[in-house]
Amino acid sequence: MEAVVLAGGVGKRLLPLTRERPKPYLPLAGKPLYMYAVEQVAMVRSLLDRAVMVTPPGHPTPPGSLPSWLDTVEQQGEGVEAGLATALKRLGGGEEVVVSFVGYLARPNTLVRHVLDFYSVTRYKLVLALAPVTRGSESFGFVDADPSTGRVLGFSGSREEWMAGRGRVFAGVLAGDPEALEVLAGEGFVEGINTLARRGLVGSVVWPGEWLEVGYPCDLLEAPRLVVEAWAAVISAKARVARSSVIQGGVVIEEDAEVGEGAVVEGPAYLGRGAVVGRNSVVGPGVVLEEGAVVGDLVSIERSVMLERAEASGPSRLEGVVIGDGAYIAPLAAATNREGCTVVAPKTRLGPRATLEPGKTYT
Template sequence: MSGREAISILERLLIHASATVQDAMAAIDANSRGVVLLVDEQHRFLRTITDGDLRRAILKGHALGTSLSVAIDIQGKKSTTAPVGTSREEQLSMMARAQIRHLPLLKPDGTVAELSCADLVHEDVLPLQAVIMAGGFGTRLRPLTDDTPKPMLPVGGRPLMERTIEGLQRAGISRINVTTHYMPEKIIQHFGGGQKFGVDLNYVSEDQPLGTAGALRLISEVDEPLLVMNGDILTNVDYRAMLKFHRENRAQLTVALRQYEMQVPYGVVEATDGLVSELREKPRITFLVNAGIYLLEPTVLKQIPDAGRYDMTDLINRLLAQGERVVGFPVMEYWLDIGRLDDFQKAQEDVERVRWAA
């Protein structure tokens, strides 16, 4: 690697405290290292920020536009570093002791010389099955869905579901169940058994719509976690990170969350008994919404009734009522629900621009 290339890589890793959570997301996506290095105005190293740090900031209620100086505890966590010139053997030893994958190597003035990374060993196959909910009528997308099931609508010249399967296969997920109801023959004809796409497809036919959870009762031989996702989502969410988050939180069910922001078109008045305490002009409100992707332990399937329609919201509420552990996983990567015509058009534009960032 040339010196210019090394400098370019390092520049993509560095970020200032004045940058926003969204800036850090984009930088992590661009540098493909899973981290950014926070530096001060003199480019001296402050701390490492991982995608996990950003997800935790979102869960605490910070908006994407919040500066890192507010969203991240800069002084509270001291990152492990090593002086430039440290041997590779010692670097690996330090990373193993600290249970980290990234080690900034610092110059005497505290600036970053380079980022050392441990060799990553991924499981070739993720120990879970996937379920794509592909049975919906797609009424909001008519007339496009009059003769084409929603997952088969072209996005960038390829069926949406083909992109979904490709993302699952790339993450190491090879066993995929597809629930069908509306025009199933068009889905089956295109994908067959899945061999052409490097996966093993199992089709689950719903004689009548059973809901996003009810259809799961038709899947047999489930002895590992189930990754369940709506069939109208275009995303490059990190499924490995989601499984890691699920395990670390010892969850029975993990629901993917997306931060959504809307602007109230009026001045909002805070008042008690007619006494005005605050007036905010057209405020922006940020909250977390259901992203339509779930990770379930196989024991959760026993909570689904034997008959009738049953949605994932029903299942989640039932688990919560029983005191089971349900956690939320913020999606920072690209995500778009194409259930409406304007969003479907946006998907075409995003794919054309290769816009795969949060």
């Protein structure tokens, strides 16, 4: 058995967050996005003879450390097809290959195992993981499958067919033999799956757990429910948490993070290394503060993500905001997105009394 972590995409749909680094290298709760796919593959490490991660063109060295059993190779060309072709050239020609795509989160952490279990008891040359559509933003492909056998009847990359919130989409993991993957690499991902499906060679298995595709910036707002445990606080001994602060629910506080006097942090929430929550601020559910992010005094923030070294000064009220690395929001800002989302591009500076409107990107 061989494994591929497909991390070769640059993430055009995630712009402007990917303006200076590719999608797989974006942080999510303190680790690069690609690590979630690596951890999925690590769950079947005992079955693997070889594993390789395909890195984005022009970015051959991933941030952070990789396990010793995982090789890397820089993708040659663009698109999923190029990533698969690059991986197949590097692998040793095993009889079975499992592929985990970066940008898909699953809980529990057993999606790869789930696909392999189904693949091992069927005669399909290719098996796709599927997930029910839950939001209109999921966009990698609608899969039409026979509910009784799992046989895939067709695959479409068009959003329009399932924007109404019905049906199932590709969930980011597949398993197959090298010949099947060569078809996908040669004909194109969607076209290749349909070629094999017409011959009755593609099966599917539905993922029963929680699932999320991180395809657009606002998808990051859904991540805390999958990556932060809901019931317990985990606080580093090297964090500085004021005695008068209140920490409740699933909250992760990394080393050198700081929570000021009178602050309230309610989970699920993540405070990365060196992150700061100022005095008398309220960090509500669904907040991720990446390394060095700063929430000033008297800020109320919930269902929001602040990337590295982003800063929001108080008093301010922020809800449903994705703030890029190094961005700054001056005092008296207001964003109240009960369902929608506002994006602040990396290194953007917003002046006092900014009103952040739903659906807008500030650059």
